[in-house]
Amino acid sequence: MQKDEIKKKIIEVINDNRSKIIEIIEEIYKTPELGYKEEKTTSIIAKAFSDLEINFKEHENLTGINALLKMENPGPTIAVLGELDAVICTEHPDADPETKAVHACGHNIQLGVMYGVAAAFKKAGVESELAGTLNFIATPAEEFIELEFRDELRESGKINYFGGKQELIKRGSFDDVDISIMMHSLDLGQKKALIAPEGNGFVGKKIKFIGKESHAGSAPEKGINALNAAVLAMNNINAQRETFAEKDRVRVHPIITKGGDIVNIVPADVRMESYVRARNIEAIKSANKKVDRSLKAAAMAVGADVKITDIPGYLPLLNNEGLDLILKSNLLNLVEKEEITVGGDFTGSFDFGDVSHLMPALHPFFGGVSGDLHTRDFKTKADEDAYILPIKALAMTIVDLLYNNAAEAKKVINDFQPLLKKKEYLSLMDEFAK
Ligand SMILES: [Zn+2]
Known part of the structure; x- marks a missing residue:
């Protein structure tokens, strides 16, 4: 069979399956669940498979499934991923009244896209x-939310990491995977991809300044003011900003949580949280x-102690030029050239970044939605662009x-050249978890 004929069959199945x-996408939208609690979502996707x-396995003591679909001839394994979790957005009209969870990051769409790709290859013959093999x-x-809850899961030995893909990498789910593919939805205006x-x-940070309490009116001189340490720390961090190189896209945004x-009473227990973000691991x-220097200097200035706990966050998202080019050539058959944007500078983070350090990884954005991610305005605008176009583009890329x-x-x-091997990745995670 010619390649174009295969693609034609695949597209037909996708249209029939619309x-x-x-x-499935709408059902998951109505069942938003937060990370590591996605039980109903797992059942919906399991039932669909x-x-x-298609045979599937549920992850052991973890939400989610994985399902293998083998082609007739042996060859590399391509993973197609879909994320199960929702975000918390209290103001969103569709937020769950109890948990405030809502699919304002479009992960329900990712799961529908994953299903659509699976159905296409299963049914097209x-x-x-x-x-x-497709995995x-x-x-x-x-x-990366509900940190206290995830801390409990970690302490009780149920998980090792706060991010689901980090956890699956550690457990070996990606050991046999050669290439990984997924998508996110994004408001692209008039553009489609x-x-x-x-x-x-x-890296995530939890900070605790420990001072000494004392009556704030009658004996402040006997106390050690941990809040003053936190205020100095904020200023010390601000004094670092001019040293961050533009190209490294550093973002540090601490908040005082207590x-x-x-x-x-002179504050003796003051807490802060922060992320330290950048475009590469060294930065x-x-x-x-x-x-860390800023925090320690602030504590030293007032004679307080500081306890810093680092939590491994996500790694920067890397592109693979070969995969991007194949996707682009398929998109050109589906949309106008002017509807495709190449390149994007995102200072937010995705746990797919971790995967992209280990293997060739493809992570396009597709439009068809409006409103910023994680906000009350996020919603689907056009089914065809948001749901069907990504399935066609990714399925055709897999055919190629x-x-x-x-x-x-194979090419x-x-x-x-992986930036990290799995072993190096896991020791980097350990290094970040200080
Ligand atoms: Zn997301």
Whole structure:
């Protein structure tokens, strides 16, 4: 079969499957769940795969599934990912009244896209023409939130990391994967797709200044004011900003989460949280060192103690030129050239960044939605652009990769130099978790 014929069959199946795809996306939208609690969402996606008669496994003691779909000929494994979790957005009209969770990051769309791609390859009858395996992974907990809850999970040994993909990397879910693919939704205005975005990585920080309480009116001289230490720390951090190189896109945004107990006592227990974000691992480490210096100097100035707990965040998002080019050539058959943006500078973070350090990774954005991510305004604008276009573009990209004995996939894999091997990745995580 010619490659174009395979693609034609795939597109037909996707069109035929349209209402089922939309149904799944809408059902998940109505069942928003937060990270590491996505039980109902897991059942919905599990049922969808079982209806497709694709065997799947639930992750052990973790939400999510993974499902293998083998082509007739052996070859590389391509993972297609969909994230299970919602975000908290109290103001969103569709937020769950109890948990305030809502799919304001469009992860329900990702799952529908993952399903749509699986259905296309399962039903098109093209296995004999392709070489390799598709590995569909529904991943938990992409949003870095509810840190106390995740801390409890970690202390009780249920998870190692706050991010779902980090956890799955550690557990070996990506050990046999050669290439990973996923998408995010984004308000792109009149455009329909954005390829080759770059994103920041970060380390999370919990900070505790420990002073000495004393009556704030009658004996302040006997106390050690931990709030003063925190205020100095904020200023010390601000004094570092001119030393951050533009190209490193450093973002440090501390907040004080506890400023004292009662007003007539000199604050002895003051807490802060921050992220330290940057575009590459070295810049994260270097900015983090400066932040630590700022915190320690502030404590020293007033004679307080400071306890700093670092939590491994996500790594910067890296592009793979080979994969981006294949996707672009397929998009050009689906939309106008003017509707595609190439390159994007994102100072937010995705846990797919971690995956992109280990293997060739493809992470485009698709439009069809409006409103900023994580805000009350986020909603779907056009089903076709938001749901169906990504499935077609990604499925056709996979055909290109696995056709002709997976020659293109093998080229992408051979050309790739991982920034980290799994072992180095895990020790970097340990280094960040100080
Ligand atoms: Zn997201």
